[in-house]
Amino acid sequence: MKKEGLLAVLLLVIALFAAVPAFAGTIPASVVPENARWVAHLDMEKFASTSLYGYLDKSGTFEIKSRDISRWLKMDLPKDVTGVTVFGLDEAKEQAVVVVAGKFDKERLMTLLDLAEDHKEEPYGAYTVYSTDEDGFGAFLNDNLVVLSEQRSALERVLDTAAGKVKDFAKSALSASLKEIPSGAFLSGVVPNLTGLGPQVSESRLLEKASGIFFMAQETKDNLFVRVQLTADTAENAKNMADIAQGLIAMGRLSGGQGGQGGHMANVVGLLEGLQVKQEGKVLKLEFERPSKEIADFLSQGHGVKGLLD
Numbered sequence: 001m002k003k004e005g006l007l008a009v010l011l012l013v014i015a016l017f018a019a020v021p022a023f024a025g026t027i028p029a030s031v032v033p034e035n036a037r038w039v040a041h042l043d044m045e046k047f048a049s050t051s052l053y054g055y056l057d058k059s060g061t062f063e064i065k066s067r068d069i070s071r072w073l074k075m076d077l078p079k080d081v082t083g084v085t086v087f088g089l090d091e092a093k094e095q096a097v098v099v100v101a102g103k104f105d106k107e108r109l110m111t112l113l114d115l116a117e118d119h120k121e122e123p124y125g126a127y128t129v130y131s132t133d134e135d136g137f138g139a140f141l142n143d144n145l146v147v148l149s150e151q152r153s154a155l156e157r158v159l160d161t162a163a164g165k166v167k168d169f170a171k172s173a174l175s176a177s178l179k180e181i182p183s184g185a186f187l188s189g190v191v192p193n194l195t196g197l198g199p200q201v202s203e204s205r206l207l208e209k210a211s212g213i214f215f216m217a218q219e220t221k222d223n224l225f226v227r228v229q230l231t232a233d234t235a236e237n238a239k240n241m242a243d244i245a246q247g248l249i250a251m252g253r254l255s256g257g258q259g260g261q262g263g264h265m266a267n268v269v270g271l272l273e274g275l276q277v278k279q280e281g282k283v284l285k286l287e288f289e290r291p292s293k294e295i296a297d298f299l300s301q302g303h304g305v306k307g308l309l310d
Contacts, residue, residue, distance in 0.1 A: 027085050028099055029175065031141060033157050034167040035090050036174055040189030042084040044102075047186040050219040053078070055296030080104070095154035100146045127159050180214065187217035187226075206230075206244050209237040210284075224295050226288040235281050242279045245286060249275060271298065 027041045047053050057078070081102040089095040113119050119132045124139070129152070131137045137155045138148045141162050149155040160166045169175050174192060181188040191213045207213075207230070214229040232238040252272050274290035 027178070028083075028101065028145060029170045030168050031099060031145070031147065031158055031162045032085070032087055032169045033089060033161045034169050034172055035157075036087045036169050036172070037090040037193060038189070038191040039085065039087040039169075039174060039178070041086075041187070043186045044078065044081050044083055046184070048078050050186065050224075050292065051222045052219055052224055052292035052296055055293055056299060059296065059300040089154050089157060095149065095151045095157075097154050097158055098148045099141075099158070100148070101144060102146075103144060104140075104146065106140065106143055124156060124159055125163055125165075127163075129155060129159075177214070181216050182218060184220070185216040185218040187215070189213075189215050206241055206248070209233070209241055219292055222292050223289050224292045228286040230284040230286075232282050232284065235279075238279050238282050238284045241284045242277050245277045245284070249277070271295075 027039065032039065081100060083101040085099045085101075087097055087099075089097065113130060113132075116132050119130065122129050122131075127139045127141070129137055129139050131152070136148065136150055137152045138146060139155060139159060141147055141159075147155060147158050149158070157166070161168050174190060177190045177192060178188065193212060194207065194210055209232050210230040211233055212231040214231075215227065217224065217226040219225070230238075230241060232241060249272055271288075271290060271294070274288050276287045278285040278287065
């Protein structure tokens with residue numbers, strides 16, 4: 001495995017958990033700047049306590065994905081990474097920041113970083129900013145909290161927040177919108193304003209009329225429950241989004257009934273049975289609930305979230 005340094009290693013940690021449908025943990029509010037425009041959070045500790053995780057772990061899904069990283073870093077990823085928070089800053093250019101909480105072997109990570117010939121270390125206040133080839137920046141907020149960003153200005157904004165030089169988002173509208181998230185959720189996120197988030201949003205028939213998104217996932221009695229909540233500017237547009245969602249579900253069921261891609265589509269159709277579309281005024285709710293064992297079997301077959309979209 002190529003030794004690419006601290007930043008690449010931690011990005012691999014993020015990529016590992018991006019391949020599964022859930023993750024959560026307490027958001028480190030004191031390091032999220034007041035001007036954050038969206039936030040998503042993984043509480044790995046809660047996820048690791050679910051039956052879904054147990055099934056996936058037993059199937060070897062995590063072992064296959066993490067064995068090289070674990071061997072190199074001497075980390076037990078599901079145990080040593082306790083939470084991942086991703087948020088975007090409302091700057092001139094959209095700036096994404098990743099904060100990873102966990103038990104890190106800082107000395108070993110620093111040794112690996114020294115192996116990268118293009119790495120740099122520069123002081124910033126009480127912190128040190130690390131970079132490799134100027135395409136990514138990172139810093140230790142403390143021994144158990146690491147912040148990463150492709151934009152140095154975004155990283156510095158977080159460091160200023162952690163140092164108390166600028167306000168954090170604890171009293172912001174974004175923070176208040178997270179109060180709807182149940183305490184048992186292991187995955188959660190809020191995007192109050194979709195404007196400027198990229199062409200994928202404007203080109204989506206389902207999202208083009210949405211002004212904001214809220215999502216969460218939790219496990220209850222061995223069932224995985226996921227809610228995606230879209231807010232439209234009018235009740236009529238919410239009704240239009242509901243019709244589009246119902247149409248997409250109907251198309252998926254029809255494809256499965258006609259054979260589609262064999263067993264793959266049959267499995268997808270089975271999952272669609274757990275999806276409900278609800279409209280309440282300007283709010284559209286997509287709620288999904290299926291047994292965790294069924295979800296784990298689907299993911300263990302290599303489909304993952306991408307498999308639902310292929």
